[in-house]
Amino acid sequence: KKSEIGIIGMGVMGKNLALNLADQQTSLSIYNRHVPGKEEKIAEKVLEANPELSQVRAFDQLKSFMESLQSPKKVLMMIPAGEVVDQQINELLPYLEQGDLLVDGGNSYYKDTISRSRYLKEKDLLFLGMGVSGGEEGARFGPSLMPGGDKQGFLQMAPFLEKIAAKDFKGKACMTYVGPEGSGHFVKMVHNSIEYGEMQVITEVYYLMRHYLEMPIEEIAENFEAWMDSDLSSYLLEITIDILRKKENGEIILDKILDQAAQKGTGGWSVATALEYGVPYGVLTEAVMARNLSARKPFRMIAAGLYNPEKISGIEEKEAFLDRLQASYQAARIINHDAGFSLMLEVSEKNNWNLNFSEIARVWTNGCIIRSRLMEELVDLFKENNRILLNYEAVTALKGYQNDLSYVVGQALQHGFSVPLLSSAINYFLGAITANSSANLIQAQRDYFGAHTYQRIDGDSEKYFHTEWKPK
Numbered sequence: 323k324k325s326e327i328g329i330i331g332m333g334v335m336g337k338n339l340a341l342n343l344a345d346q347q348t349s350l351s352i353y354n355r356h357v358p359g360k361e362e363k364i365a366e367k368v369l370e371a372n373p374e375l376s377q378v379r380a381f382d383q384l385k386s387f388m389e390s391l392q393s394p395k396k397v398l399m400m401i402p403a404g405e406v407v408d409q410q411i412n413e414l415l416p417y418l419e420q421g422d423l424l425v426d427g428g429n430s431y432y433k434d435t436i437s438r439s440r441y442l443k444e445k446d447l448l449f450l451g452m453g454v455s456g457g458e459e460g461a462r463f464g465p466s467l468m469p470g471g472d473k474q475g476f477l478q479m480a481p482f483l484e485k486i487a488a489k490d491f492k493g494k495a496c497m498t499y500v501g502p503e504g505s506g507h508f509v510k511m512v513h514n515s516i517e518y519g520e521m522q523v524i525t526e527v528y529y530l531m532r533h534y535l536e537m538p539i540e541e542i543a544e545n546f547e548a549w550m551d552s553d554l555s556s557y558l559l560e561i562t563i564d565i566l567r568k569k570e571n572g573e574i575i576l577d578k579i580l581d582q583a584a585q586k587g588t589g590g591w592s593v594a595t596a597l598e599y600g601v602p603y604g605v606l607t608e609a610v611m612a613r614n615l616s617a618r619k620p621f622r623m624i625a626a627g628l629y630n631p632e633k634i635s636g637i638e639e640k641e642a643f644l645d646r647l648q649a650s651y652q653a654a655r656i657i658n659h660d661a662g663f664s665l666m667l668e669v670s671e672k673n674n675w676n677l678n679f680s681e682i683a684r685v686w687t688n689g690c691i692i693r694s695r696l697m698e699e700l701v702d703l704f705k706e707n708n709r710i711l712l713n714y715e716a717v718t719a720l721k722g723y724q725n726d727l728s729y730v731v732g733q734a735l736q737h738g739f740s741v742p743l744l745s746s747a748i749n750y751f752l753g754a755i756t757a758n759s760s761a762n763l764i765q766a767q768r769d770y771f772g773a774h775t776y777q778r779i780d781g782d783s784e785k786y787f788h789t790e791w792k793p794k
């Protein structure tokens with residue numbers, strides 16, 4: 323009997339998706355390429371180590387792996403993003419026939435996925451680029467899945483994906499057909515960008531509690547725990563509490579970790595996309611830039627010696643400041659999500675992808691890294707309005723938080739604390755709610771030195787004007 327699905331790549335994600343599919347009685351073949359210089363057969367080792375996979379067949383030869391699959395073949399690739407994916411696709415071509423389906427479940431760059439879709443379409447093959455979120459545990463027990471590409475391929479794969487995905491609060495699978503070509507990977511890329519933003523804002527709030535308010539780490543954990551009982555709750559906040567409490571030989575592990583943040587690219591790709599489409603994205607850009615700056619550890623150490631920056635505490639205003647910090651956290655989160663979803667909106671419109679934001683938010687209410695109470699609220703909000711900031715509830719909330727966010731940012735900066743995301747959030751917010759901005763002066767300057775022309779508000783708004791600005 324042949325297998326329903328083949329999985330390529332037995333890294334953590336591939337292996338855990340195999341276990342998850344096997345739990346759902348899917349018949350599976352798994353494959354991992356032979357690593358040169360290594361004796362062991364990786365896929366077979368996975369079988370040996372996981373008795374749950376006793377019905378699964380393991381291969382280290384592509385030909386026999388592909389021959390073990392039912393037609394039309396369904397192959398899920400769980401391999402690192404980049405050229406490896408193209409190499410893998412080309413190696414698979416001799417074994418694929420018209421109507422067979424390839425699914426790329428890695429964090430591939432969405433433009434690569436668009437090219438691959440077109441390349442495979444020419445060969446009459448079906449292709450899906452699928453965002454998979456939730457890390458190791460999600461893959462094992464219920465990820466959030468964002469497949470995009472051939473609708474026909476989606477329909478073949480959907481019954482399997484539905485079974486393994488996390489379930490939303492109504493019991494529906496956190497999985498949806500996102501849209502054509504690279505849209506699934508695009509949406510996953512923006513998911514990660516929001517993930518970067520959510521992580522950064524937690525770190526800024528934590529840092530101010532620890533060093534501005536000089537709170538002991540356990541007290542910070544307790545504070546976050548209280549937030550978890552409210553509409554501030556989120557997976558990322560929850561794991562942060564565990565991290566703050568984790569000890570090794572009686573000492574907090576966090577304090578031993580080198581403060582250089584790594585990244586694999588998705589956050590930066592989102593920033594590049596925002597630049598390409600002219601979308602204001604400062605707030606989520608800052609989350610990437612903060613990681614970039616953190617990576618300059620040796621430089622920071624020298625600079626700290628030269629400038630000897632003084633960080634002044636503000637413990638005397640602790641209770642009031644904590645309230646303001648909570649409001650700032652809430653505000654920044656709404657603004658983070660607004661930035662991410664606005665990027666999706668503009669790219670969706672330009673590409674005619676017809677992304678459904680309520681549905682995307684629903685798929686993100688469970689299984690993924692940015693699941694949160696706020697995300698649950700967005701499911702309904704997007705039924706009313708695609709722009710978070712223009713929604714009545716957001717307006718009411720942000721009006722309430724605005725002063726606190728300005729205050730916190732002001733105090734942080736005055737006292738020597740860098741808060742790039744929080745400050746970018748208030749700047750973006752104030753800019754976004756300003757009807758008459760300073761950009762008229764930019765237009766005049768452009769027209770002055772380059773005769774770039776400008777439009778007027780007191781005349782025909784379609785017309786372009788030029789002025790001889792230089793005083794005679």
Ligand code: 6PG
Nearest residue numbers: 455456457514585586587588691
């Ligand atoms: C997820 C995560 C996952 C991975 C990121 C981490 O949704 O499950 O986003 O995809 O953890 O790639 O990204 P960085 O290494 O760039 O922080």
